[in-house]
Amino acid sequence: xxxxxxxxxxxxxxxxxxxxxxxxxxxxxxxxxxxxxxxxxxxxxxxxxxxxxxxxxxxxxxxxxxxxxxxxxxxxxxxxxxxxxxxxxxxxxxxxxxxxxxxxxxxxxxxxxxxxxxxxxxxxxxxxxxxxxxxxxxxxxxxxxxxxxxxxxxxxxxxxxxxxxxxxxxxxxxxxxxxxxxxxxxxxxxxxxxxxxxxxxxxxxxxxxxxxxxxxxxxxxxxxxxxxxxxxxxxxxxxxxxxxxxxxxxxxxxxxxxxxxxxxxxxxxxxxxxxxxxxx
Amino acid sequence: xxxxxxxxxxxxxxxxxxxxxxxxxxxxxxxxxxxxxxxxxxxxxxxxxxxxxxxxxxxxxxxxxxxxxxxxxxxxxxxxxxxxxxxxxxxxxxxxxxxxxxxxxxxxxxxxxxxxxxxxxxxxxxxxxxxxxxxxxxxxxxxxxxxxxxxxxxxxxxxxxxxxxxxxxxxxxxxxxxxxxxxxxxxxxxxxxxxxxxxxxxxxxxxxxxxxxxxxxxxxxxxxxxxxxxxxxxxxxxxxxxxxxxxxxxxxxxxxxxxxxxxxxxxxxxxxxxxxxxxxxxxxxxxxxxxxxxxxxxxxxxxxxxxxxxxxxxxxxxxxxxxxxxxxxxxxxx
Numbered sequence: 001x002x003x004x005x006x007x008x009x010x011x012x013x014x015x016x017x018x019x020x021x022x023x024x025x026x027x028x029x030x031x032x033x034x035x036x037x038x039x040x041x042x043x044x045x046x047x048x049x050x051x052x053x054x055x056x057x058x059x060x061x062x063x064x065x066x067x068x069x070x071x072x073x074x075x076x077x078x079x080x081x082x083x084x085x086x087x088x089x090x091x092x093x094x095x096x097x098x099x100x101x102x103x104x105x106x107x108x109x110x111x112x113x114x115x116x117x118x119x120x121x122x123x124x125x126x127x128x129x130x131x132x133x134x135x136x137x138x139x140x141x142x143x144x145x146x147x148x149x150x151x152x153x154x155x156x157x158x159x160x161x162x163x164x165x166x167x168x169x170x171x172x173x174x175x176x177x178x179x180x181x182x183x184x185x186x187x188x189x190x191x192x193x194x195x196x197x198x199x200x201x202x203x204x205x206x207x208x209x210x211x212x213x214x215x216x217x218x219x220x221x222x223x224x225x226x227x228x229x230x231x232x233x234x235x236x237x238x239x240x241x242x243x244x245x246x247x248x249x250x251x252x253x254x255x256x257x258x259x260x261x262x263x264x265x266x267x268x269x270x271x272x273x274x275x276x277x278x279x280x
Numbered sequence: 281x282x283x284x285x286x287x288x289x290x291x292x293x294x295x296x297x298x299x300x301x302x303x304x305x306x307x308x309x310x311x312x313x314x315x316x317x318x319x320x321x322x323x324x325x326x327x328x329x330x331x332x333x334x335x336x337x338x339x340x341x342x343x344x345x346x347x348x349x350x351x352x353x354x355x356x357x358x359x360x361x362x363x364x365x366x367x368x369x370x371x372x373x374x375x376x377x378x379x380x381x382x383x384x385x386x387x388x389x390x391x392x393x394x395x396x397x398x399x400x401x402x403x404x405x406x407x408x409x410x411x412x413x414x415x416x417x418x419x420x421x422x423x424x425x426x427x428x429x430x431x432x433x434x435x436x437x438x439x440x441x442x443x444x445x446x447x448x449x450x451x452x453x454x455x456x457x458x459x460x461x462x463x464x465x466x467x468x469x470x471x472x473x474x475x476x477x478x479x480x481x482x483x484x485x486x487x488x489x490x491x492x493x494x495x496x497x498x499x500x501x502x503x504x505x506x507x508x509x510x511x512x513x514x515x516x517x518x519x520x521x522x523x524x525x526x527x528x529x530x531x532x533x534x535x536x537x538x539x540x541x542x543x544x545x546x547x548x549x550x551x552x553x554x555x556x557x558x559x560x561x562x563x564x565x566x567x568x569x570x571x572x573x574x575x576x577x578x579x580x581x582x583x584x585x586x587x588x589x590x591x592x593x594x595x596x597x598x599x600x601x602x603x604x605x606x607x608x609x610x611x612x613x614x
Contacts, residue, residue: 013385013388014385014386014388016385017382017385017386018385018386021371021374021382024373024374024378025371025373028373029373108606109367109368109369109606110365110366110367110368110369111367111369111371113330113335113363113365113369114363114365114369114430115386116334116335117333117334117335117358117361117363117440118358118383118386118387118434119355119358119359119386119387119388120386279337280336280337
């Protein structure tokens, strides 16, 4: 029994091993890695650049200036900066969705059972999935920001490098919430098709019923009520406040509080549901 | 030593309140033995093993592994057992060594100790030359050996093997048996295995339990079980066209005799001794024996005797079928 005592018995052991396993699968596969950032780049390049909204505004009417109208509508002089930020949220949404799917694979291939037979805590098993999804999303979001800057993202007046940390903080909260939700949804499933369908059902409406592409206050009232409860809207707004707007600190605090509460509640529910499933 | 390493008392698992997968089973496994669990698909083998390795909670009854209760002291159980699952759980994108170290991390084994053990284990299963190759490139036999090594990284006192040779060809299977025997000898472990292959159980196990419909139908050593069937089977034919059934019946130890297609199928105890007597009896009366064979009962016959001959494939879950298919495919190296 002396051997047993040598092994670390902290309740958290194995968390890094399991998280790193997920991450390794991803960074060791350059093609997968590349593909996962191609999608937001395509959206950004095609949608952001093709929808040259400021060109819609006539310049020959006295008293009307495209810059001012754009500023009033989107809070920033050009649409690209506005929607590029929306792409960061979208990246987070899709990355967490796919990492939810990896639970299904672990189950089908027997890896989950193998891990369950070791002294790793059940909570660690679930949390390592959440953590790896969050880390992946944050890394990809970082790349999307870099690409957006290369494409001409215009930073707000009071932008500083510190704001980037704020962006990562809010993304971390969002990803923890979303991936706990997706894992709770997928962990009961033994096949890929069902969670795929459920997630597609959730993801696209979640993206469009948010302020990712268009400001919420110009939307019809019924849609606004969806946008107002959508955590993605608050994340997008926070990232915009930090990157492209003249930061409204009160609004930013509200964004962080909302996404923070969302993350805590959803993660708790998700982890409890998964926990109960693993302890059946 | 004959201490009990595994002990179950009325162990029961009911799924969804009505499907009784394991029904009040009682058995014990002694220190240092290889205990085999046999049964058709859906008989309750996997459910039993999953309860013993603390993945499933029993609905009723109790079980202990090395004195630890599987429900109340599950973390203690997990520390002292090793698992070689039916599936290939090693991560294909990682190398053999990385996989072993990952397993070690799950037990909280310090890195320096883990590295030492990994090197030793890789040597033991003869994978040292491939330790830095991705598991993707491994053959079925190599993957199986890596699973064995992973199951041993925490120096378990009890090793659970779930269908350890599923999908392997005869050569690799025989080699895997050798590894299992070697491991048992080297580490003095107790082994609990489930298998579909009866010759495997016969070759490896000290004792086997046959389980069907969630209940244990018989437990014993392979030899005991074979003898319990009531002896060997002698088949013989004679040149003459007469019925000699009655004559043979008089020979000592002959229990049953049937005439089929011009040959006599004789069930007898101690076949090796009884056969010469039968031949002699026939010769004395002037009959000529033209054909003769003696078969000892195999575990196959024992198994069919206790579980019947109907097929059970339909009872398997979709998940189990999928994982078995994946395992078979990987075993063949795709």
